[in-house]
Amino acid sequence: MNTSRIRVLQITDPHLFADPTSTLMGINTSETLDEVLAKIMNDYQEIACLLVTGDLTQDDSETSYRHLEAKLSKLDAPQYWLCGNHDQPDLMEAINPSAMQKRVTLESWQILMLNTQVEGEVFGYLSQTELDLLDTYLKQAPEKHTLLAIHHHPAPINSQWMDNIMLKNPEDLAQVISQHTNVKGMIHGHVHQAKKYDFCNIPVMATPSTCVQFAPGSDDFQADTKQPGFRVLDLLPDGQIETRVVRVGEEPMKVDLKSSGY
Template sequence: MTNSDPKRPLRVLQLTDPHLTAQSDGVLLGVNTRDSLAAVIDEALKVHGQPDLVLATGDISQDASAEAYRYFGEQLQAFQCPSLWIAGNHDDTPLMTAIAAEFQADPRQWIQGGWHFVMLDSSVHGKVFGELSAEELTRLDNALFEQIELPTVVCLHHHPVDIGSDWMEKIGLKTREGFWRIIDKHPQVKVVLWGHIHQELQQQRNGVDLLATPSTCIQFTAGSSDFSVEPRAPGYRWIELDPSGSVVTEVRRASQFEFKLDESSTGY
């Protein structure tokens, strides 16, 4: 699949951690997650217009309900482009994958606009932390060997680096060495993109952009030792990918969205 206009960069929208529920009035720490998602989608359309591709990087549902996944797919109809979904620790991976398939959002590899996208499953059933199985690591390695000429974005849910937050360090990606061993031998990888941490992060490692993105609902306090949330607006990441391999990205927040966050909570 190719970009409609090869002269301009591929425009990619990342939405992550919506934590939707089956009920329309479902809330997470006081925030109605359907309303916050709607505010983020409206902001993206208002500020950036239509993307060419949407990447949904996990925790789509808080209650792992079919209703939540279908609602998410229906909301993405606001975008006239494909979407790719991966599971997070709150998701029911088989169920999410089945419903993603209804929306043609289940491919694990994707080529568009001169870029290659690899979608990884770092979820572990019944656990908050993430792992990449030996099978998943082999799939990643093979996918990168298959498309060695194309600049590549690798997506997963769990953070594969230390983000300076003690409580989140325990629930990140456990199988980091094997992951980075593969990434390091494939110089066409330009971006590693994830969710899970409910905050903005942008670093570089060996020339690879490491990007994490605010949740479309609640935000975790950056650098906190213990669980902590802060009343920042929900957001998204916009990425423009040039076929040459260059990357331009920014995070935007739906600052007009009004909510009353339960800041006293000790978990979610």
């Protein structure tokens, strides 16, 4: 790997259970995460960090977070966790405080981890505290290229049921971003599919779940048969981002397509 590149990996929405034999829409989420991590360990040896962008567990249990911590500890890279709508931030902080960083500095880059969780709700919202923190970090390091990591998508993705539970105040996020020139990209989870689009004139990248995928362009809830995956991001010294999604296989996954939700 070119040493001028900073390689960051993103996994998202593992939805682990306390019972590792439990399934989500017929999929064992513990096993699919193991498949993703095995591919990462086999194919990617030089990793600056691993970003886990929300919905770490499905049952909000301490045991499920400990399962995740144990699995990720096998990687030779620091890990950073972000809350999703399914998560318990107090448990996350208690179990793995070193993973709960708001700002990660990597040479000429910084990664800012913004919490979009609204307690008790599925949709997302950026509090004034988070927006102020974003503004502060961008002001403090105007020379650093910045990657934003959130859980909820900031703009519609042409999927009505998902767009009903997206970030509810994207205009507030756009207002902060527009006051700075160092935000170079944004990543998120939540939508369980790969997608690239623009928001506030910056590239946004949605990443597949490590378990079940959602069908793109669906008005109502619909699972997909694509395989689990993760995102590779190469952060370049000039502020460019080279990225791709890697899946654990190409064959259709055996998922319960009759499921009406998760």
